[in-house]
Amino acid sequence: MGDIPTIHITNEGEESDYLAKHRFEIHSRILEGVERGVNEGIDNILLFKIINHVDNYTVILSVTKESWGESLEKCKDYFQQVEEYEACERVRILEEKIKNGDI
Secondary structure, three states: OOOEEEEEEEOOOOHHHHHOOOOOHHHHHHHHHHHHHHHHOEEEEEEEEEEEEOOOOOEHHHHHHHHHHHHHHHHHHHHHHHHHHHHHHHHHHHHHHOOOOOO
């Protein structure tokens, strides 16, 4: 996954607008992150860095091993909704690996 994307927020409402408009990218990064975590034995995957210039804070969004199951469930729901069945299958495979303790 390399460097994590940085999102710069420069006005009110831009953060929630970005998250709403880029749902596919966000869920894809979560899926890729969990795949990487499972395959490489990484417990914490960094997804995005948000720099909010309006409220003057920086936050890094990540997904930890403890929340992989919940994150994958949300990804699966989203990918089913947009009919991305290849991504659904990738989620299913990861859920099986987690369920079976193959991580």
